Amino acid sequence: MPFDEVYAAESRDDHVCVTPSCTQNRHHHLGAKLSHMAVWKKALARGDEHVVVWEQDGRGIHSVSPLDYAELGRQLPADTDMVWLVNTPRGPGQFVKKFRSKATGTWGDKTQGATRGDWIDPSTRSANDSKSVYLYKFDRLCGWAGAGALMLTKRGMERLSKYGSEKGVDMIDAWLAGRCIATGDGLDLKCYTAMTAPISPKNLGGYVPEWYSDVNVDEGTVPQEQIDEIERDPHLYNRLGCERGGAEFEHTYAWLPVGTVDQTRNCHAPSGEAAARHGFKACDPNQELPIKVETLWSSRVSSRASSRASSRANARLDAELGYPRLAV
Numbered sequence: 001m002p003f004d005e006v007y008a009a010e011s012r013d014d015h016v017c018v019t020p021s022c023t024q025n026r027h028h029h030l031g032a033k034l035s036h037m038a039v040w041k042k043a044l045a046r047g048d049e050h051v052v053v054w055e056q057d058g059r060g061i062h063s064v065s066p067l068d069y070a071e072l073g074r075q076l077p078a079d080t081d082m083v084w085l086v087n088t089p090r091g092p093g094q095f096v097k098k099f100r101s102k103a104t105g106t107w108g109d110k111t112q113g114a115t116r117g118d119w120i121d122p123s124t125r126s127a128n129d130s131k132s133v134y135l136y137k138f139d140r141l142c143g144w145a146g147a148g149a150l151m152l153t154k155r156g157m158e159r160l161s162k163y164g165s166e167k168g169v170d171m172i173d174a175w176l177a178g179r180c181i182a183t184g185d186g187l188d189l190k191c192y193t194a195m196t197a198p199i200s201p202k203n204l205g206g207y208v209p210e211w212y213s214d215v216n217v218d219e220g221t222v223p224q225e226q227i228d229e230i231e232r233d234p235h236l237y238n239r240l241g242c243e244r245g246g247a248e249f250e251h252t253y254a255w256l257p258v259g260t261v262d263q264t265r266n267c268h269a270p271s272g273e274a275a276a277r278h279g280f281k282a283c284d285p286n287q288e289l290p291i292k293v294e295t296l297w298s299s300r301v302s303s304r305a306s307s308r309a310s311s312r313a314n315a316r317l318d319a320e321l322g323y324p325r326l327a328v
Contacts, residue, residue: 032147033171036053036172037164040157041161044154047154049073050073050154051157052150052151052152053149053152058148058149059110059111061086062085062111063086063149063197064195065107067101067102067103068102068103068196071100071102072135073153075097077096080192081152081189082138082150082151082176082180082189082191083135083151083192083193084138085149085151086148086193087195088138088144088193090203090253091199091203091253092138092141092193093139094137094140094206094222094226094227094231095206095208096221097134097220097222098132098135098198098212098217099133099219100132100219101196104130105129106128107128127195131215132196132218133194136193136194137193140205141181142256156190159187160187163187167186181266181267182263202244202245202248204244205230205254206226208244234255234290235285238254238282238283241254242283249282249283250270250282253270254270254283255270256269256275256282258296260292268280268296
């Protein structure tokens with residue numbers, strides 16, 4: 001982040017935005033990043049095992065009640081670095097477990113208590129009615145940004161602080177989400193997301209047990225061997241999701257990692273113009289996964305040579321994936 005430019009803008013008597021850091025709306029990203037990092041530092045100094053960070057909109061969007069934070073901390077897998085406490089519009093990864101909520105019927109006004117999952121039994125259509133908190137892995141949600149409510153573990157804060165001191169930290173929400181997906185970069189964050197209003201099974205990849213939607217079952221855990229199997233095989237995550245959700249899963253919720261077998265660099269959204277242009281078909285067992293970076297780059301070079309319109313479209317894709325512009 002360009003600290004000097006931000007400070008230059010702030011030092012003006014009239015405090016007018018005159019630098020790119022201010023005029024391009026980076027200023028609030030810098031403030032958010034420094035605020036989060038200050039919380040990590042304070043929590044580590046106190047020796048906290050877990051800490052929850054709410055941004056200014058946290059009260060309105062948090063997906064787990066504070067009444068369940070202590071139990072959530074106890075229920076987390078040992079490798080957890082961070083837990084997103086917001087409702088995601090798409091399946092974020094393999095479902096892990098659900099446990100009994102202490103917050104049933106206690107959600108207040110202007111919270112997510114009215115969040116509904118109309119696919120489920122009418123008695124538990126809202127978070128306020130739900131008897132459980134649902135935990136999912138957060139490593140398959142491409143293009144996510146938004147850090148209104150987060151839980152971080154001591155392990156996660158230590159690792160983030162060390163990595164930040166050595167390599168730096170970028171825009172806090174999108175950067176953290178990307179670090180939950182990327183592997184082999186020296187950080188490899190282990191991320192989860194927790195919600196009180198469960199995601200529809202049709203929007204999830206991987207294994208979904210029969211008791212997932214059973215309102216009479218408050219607690220349950222997916223066998224670790226199934227979770228490990230999904231971790232090893234990206235095709236299996238998509239195949240199981242496609243069996244439940246069909247074309248909607250393939251075009252909206254599927255997992256298209258970009259990189260190599262040993263390193264996931266990023267991911268590609270399964271929907272939209274770019275996916276259609278490349279011909280990606282997540283439900284096809286012959287789809288190359290992970291998608292090689294060279295596959296994307298060679299396609300963009302070819303497409304750019306064909307027309308200016310496709311060049312502009314590919315430039316948007318470059319930005320979407322975080323790649324530099326190609327000189328061709």
